[in-house]
Amino acid sequence: MRQSEPAFEHPGLKRAPLSDSVSGLDMTTPSPAPTSLMANAIRALSMDAVQKANSGHPGMPMGMAEIGVALWSRHLRHNPKNPQWADRDRFVLSNGHGSMLLYSLLHLTGYDLPIDELKNFRQMHSKTPGHPEYGITPGVETTTGPLGQGLANAVGMALAESLLATEFNKPDAKIVDHHTYVFAGDGCLMEGISHEACSLAGVLKLNKLIAFYDDNGISIDGEVVHWFHDDTPKRFEAYGWNVIPNVVGHDVEAVDAAIKQAKQSDKPTLICCKTVIGEGSPNKAGSHDSHGAALGEKEVAATREKIGWKWEPFVIPQEVYAAWDAKEAGARNESEWDKAFAAYAAKYPQEAAEFKRRDAKQLPADWKEKAKAIIAGANERAETVATRKASQQAIEALSAVLPELLGGSADLTGSNLTNWKAAKPVRVNAEGQAAGNYVNYGVREFGMSAAINGVALHGGFKAFGGTFLTFSDYSRNALRVAALMKAPSIFVFTHDSIGLGEDGPTHQSIEHVASLRLIPHLQVWRPADTVETAVAWTHAVEHHGPSALIFSRQNLPFSERTDAQIANIEKGGYVLRDWNDEIVARKVILIATGSEVELALNAIEPLAREGIAARVVSMPSTTVFDKQDAEYRERVLPQGVRRVAIEAGVTDFWRKYVGLEGGVVGIDTFGESAPAGVLFKHFGFTVEHVVETAKAALG
Secondary structure (H helix, E strand, C coil): CCCCCCHHHCCCCCCCCCCCCCCCCCCCCCCCCCHHHHHHHHHHHHHHHHHHHCCCCCHHHHHCHHHHHHHHHHCCCCCCCCCCCCCCCEEEECCHHHHHHHHHHHHHHCCCCCHHHHHCCCCCCCCCCCCCCCCCCCCCCCCCCCCCHHHHHHHHHHHHHHHHHHHHCECCECCCCCCEEEEEEHHHHHCHHHHHHHHHHHHCCCCCEEEEEEECCEECCEEHHHCCCCCHHHHHHHHCCEEEEEEECCCHHHHHHHHHHHCCCCCCEEEEEECCCCCCCCCCCCCHHHCCCCCCHHHHHHHHHHHCCCCCCCCCCHHHHHHHCCHHHHHHHHHHHHHHHHHHHHHCHHHHHHHHHHHCCCCCCCHHHHHHHHHHHHHHHCCCEEHHHHHHHHHHHHHCCCCCEEEEECCCHHHHCCCCCCCCECEECCCCCEECCEEECCCCHHHHHHHHHHHHHHCCCEEEEEEEHHHHHHHHHHHHHHHHHCCCCEEEEECCCHHHCCCCCCCCCCCHHHHHHCCCCCEEECCCCHHHHHHHHHHHHHCCCCEEEECCCCEECCCCCCHHHHHHHCCCCEEEECCCCCCCCEEEEEEECCCHHHHHHHCHHHHHHCCEEEEEEECCCHHHHCCCCHHHHHHHCCCCCEEEEECCCCCHHHHHHHCCCCEEECCCCCCCCCCHHHHHHHCCCCHHHHHHHHHHHHC
């Protein structure tokens, strides 16, 4: 159990002096730097960058400095000159507010992150934003900031490593053999997502996952003992983890020994490191005052004196750079792997070619032809089925084309229909490794979504997972972070509206589709039939970013289309039925998605009898349609023609297309528990209501 005394008084916390041998260093003749000096370089860079920005979190980097030394200088296999090397170890800073720790490590070890970028910490367009962002800073493996998600991403990365190793490694050749390391703090472990993800990691025995718990007992509000005193070691032991407790986090040798021990385990490992937040600061160490604010110029100066750091801000002596430099070792590690891979390719050419394709995130050479065939097949079958079933048919077809397909569901496989005939549930095999291509995530929507992001970032797979659309709320922040990173994750959401029926308003999605469309870079699809579903799936596979695919529980009718119309589905919106030019007095455009496209089509004839010519625009993806050029959008939705939108969801979203003068057939209340047909009629999703709404819009 956590001690009741302040974090900085951990019993048994012994370490070498922070100023060990600093004053006697010869600046002109580089020599091996002591570990204390290496750690103090992190402290100095972190406190100086935060002070210069007058914003940031110096406490965690200063408190985890020695842990960084032990891991990054003695164990982490990486190549600063090639951050994308396939068999590199992955490092995730789940407690991302301490970003200066990671930026210091990247700079010191030789990544393309010059000192000027550290000076520009938290400034516009710098490579050192306030929290680590994937795609911005070389060497950053995932975007972290919302606490706990980095840990869940790491579970996905470790899962990908295990599955790839099972698939590609041979008895005489290992081309996939790397670890995933995570730094996590009290906040990460308080968040519920850590329970979801770490429980799954224990079940799957992801022994290449090693997490360091920064047990400093402090968060923004003060000493966490007042709101968090879990017995963390026992908790993780209950998950099935290997736990190494009571490691002095300021003792490089102790941390080093713990890592060596962790590497021998057949389980994921949690190394519990007792640390002092803001270590080195004479007046703020061990206090929440060092957590999320600059130390202040006087305290920075006092810290320099205490740790014996005699150099000016952002000045690092050459012997420290030499001690940290990982470029030569990284190049050597990658070169050795290249030789091993060349031998592997000579003996197993097909497997080697497949591994290279997937590592490069390339689709099969015949992908375009196969994708067209999948869409054509759906069109030829012309089936009336629920789009969740149409999705399963698309997955079945994709599985024959994409061996990298990795599916799953949050305990709703039979409802989401996310499995396929050749799917193999991921289980721990006789060798102790996770194997398979379908993950039973359990009732863990958030953990599933963040793990999928980790798999997507790791590479080697096209990962997707399913749940009910209303439970996208539980996944929400992982979807947002996927969009921020432009990670190619695929999120499948079924039971998309009041069409869910008897389960009632807790399970009926009203606002969810509209809210997902508001997330930048997230492509959202709500298809109307089998063909639109096939297009949505192939588009998601091709998309260099995340997709949300939204499907119905109830059957939806097949719509006939021309080849040109089928080609236009991928533009997000297209003319499905055009108006009768013989009716010239009044025209209206009916815009619909998903199950409501049928309603729009059925309104054409009644409107014609009223002297109104109707065009039906099916818009399975507003997010894709909005990216089309103005000329195409004008052809589909010409100006000057009144519009009516029809969707079983909130109405406000559609005002961007119909304006205040147009009409919307939607639902702005929560649903009810009743059969779907009863609900649609009750809430006005009828042909009669569409006709009346169109007439009202026309005036």
